[in-house]
Amino acid sequence: MDMNIPYTVEHRPDTGLANGKLGIWLFLGSEVMLFGALFSTYIILRVGAAEWPHGELNIPLGAINTAILICSSVTMVLAWASLKMNDWAKHRIYLVTTVVLALVFLVNKYFEYSAHFASGEVPAHTTFLAIYFTMTGLHALHIIGGVIVMSYFLGPGAKLWKKNPEQFANRIEYTGLYWHFVDLVWIFLFPVLYLL
Amino acid sequence: MHSDSESVRKSIRLYLTIGVTLLIFTALTVAANRFHFIVPIAIAVALVIAVIKGSMVASVFMHLNHEQRWIYGALALTVFFFLVLMSVPLFTILDSIGTEVHAVAVEHAGGH
Numbered sequence: 001m002d003m004n005i006p007y008t009v010e011h012r013p014d015t016g017l018a019n020g021k022l023g024i025w026l027f028l029g030s031e032v033m034l035f036g037a038l039f040s041t042y043i044i045l046r047v048g049a050a051e052w053p054h055g056e057l058n059i060p061l062g063a064i065n066t067a068i069l070i071c072s073s074v075t076m077v078l079a080w081a082s083l084k085m086n087d088w089a090k091h092r093i094y095l096v097t098t099v100v101l102a103l104v105f106l107v108n109k110y111f112e113y114s115a116h117f118a119s120g121e122v123p124a125h126t127t128f129l130a131i132y133f134t135m136t137g138l139h140a141l142h143i144i145g146g147v148i149v150m151s152y153f154l155g156p157g158a159k160l161w162k163k164n165p166e167q168f169a170n171r172i173e174y175t176g177l178y179w180h181f182v183d184l185v186w187i188f189l190f191p192v193l194y195l196l
Numbered sequence: 197m198h199s200d201s202e203s204v205r206k207s208i209r210l211y212l213t214i215g216v217t218l219l220i221f222t223a224l225t226v227a228a229n230r231f232h233f234i235v236p237i238a239i240a241v242a243l244v245i246a247v248i249k250g251s252m253v254a255s256v257f258m259h260l261n262h263e264q265r266w267i268y269g270a271l272a273l274t275v276f277f278f279l280v281l282m283s284v285p286l287f288t289i290l291d292s293i294g295t296e297v298h299a300v301a302v303e304h305a306g307g308h
Binding site for chain 2: 040192
C-alpha cells in the first residue's frame with residue numbers, strides 16, 4: 001500500500017504552511033528556550049561573581065569563526081535559492097561549501113579548546129570556564145548536527161530531488177532555517193563570552 | 197513566503213549584501229572592544245550590534261520579513277517565554293527575602 005505523508009509540499013488550508021515549516025519553527029522555539037536558559041544562567045553567575053576574567057579567550061580566532069559562520073549562512077541560503085532556480089550544480093557547490101565552512105569552524109574550535117586544556121584551563125577550573133565550555137560545547141554539538149544533516153542531503157538524501165524536487169527544496173529550506181539559527185546563537189555568544 | 201523562481205533570483209543580491217553587512221558589523225564589534233568602554237556601555241554597544249546582526253539574519257536569511265501568521269504566533273510565544281527566562285536573573289538580584297549569608301556567618305562565629 002502506497003501512503004503519502006500529507007502537506008509536505010502543499011500548504012495546509014488552516015495554517016497556510018507545509019507541516020515541516022511549522023514543525024521546524026516550533027523546534028527552533030524550543031532551541032531558543034534551551035540557549036535562553038544558558039544565557040540566563042550566565043547572567044546569574046556573572047552578576048554573582050566577585051570577579052570575572054577578561055581577555056582570556058582568543059578574540060581574533062573568535063572573530064574569524066564568526067565570519068566563517070556568517071559566510072556559511074550566505075552559502076546555505078544560496079544553496080536553497082539555487083534549487084528554487086532549478087540549478088542543481090550550483091546547489092551542490094553551495095551546500096558543500098557550507099559543510100566545509102562548518103568543519104573549518106569546528107577545527108578552529110578544536111585548536112581553541114586544545115590551547116585551554118594544555119594550560120590547565122578545564123571547565124572545573126573557574127565558573128567562567130565552566131559556562132564557556134558549556135555554551136560553546138552545546139553550540140558545537142549543534143554545528144555537528146547541522147553537518148550530519150547537510151551531509152545526508154549531499155549523499156543518500158539527494159535522491160529525493162529527482163522524485164520530488166519541491167519536497168527536496170523544502171527540506172533544504174528547513175535545514176537552512178536551523179543553520180541560520182545556529183549562526184544567530186553564535187552572533188550573541190561571541191560578544192558575550194569573548195568581548196564582555 | 198514568496199519563493200517563486202523570479203523573486204528568489206531577485207533576492208540573491210540582498211542575501212549577498214546582508215552577508216557583507218554582517219561581516220562589517222562583526223569588525224565593528226571587535227573594533228568597539230578596543231576602546232575599553234566602561235562595562236555598562238561596552239555591554240550596551242556589543243548587544244545593540246548583536247541585536248542588529250541577529251535581526252538581519254532572522255528577517256532576511258530566515259525570511260521572517262514575509263512569513264505566515266502561524267509562524268509569527270509561535271515566535272510571539274517564544275519571545276514571551278524568553279523574556280520570562282531573561283527576567284529570572286533580575287528576580288534573583290531583587291530577592292531580599294531571607295537572612296543574608298554573612299549575617300548567619302557572623303552569628304555562628306559569635307556563638308563559638
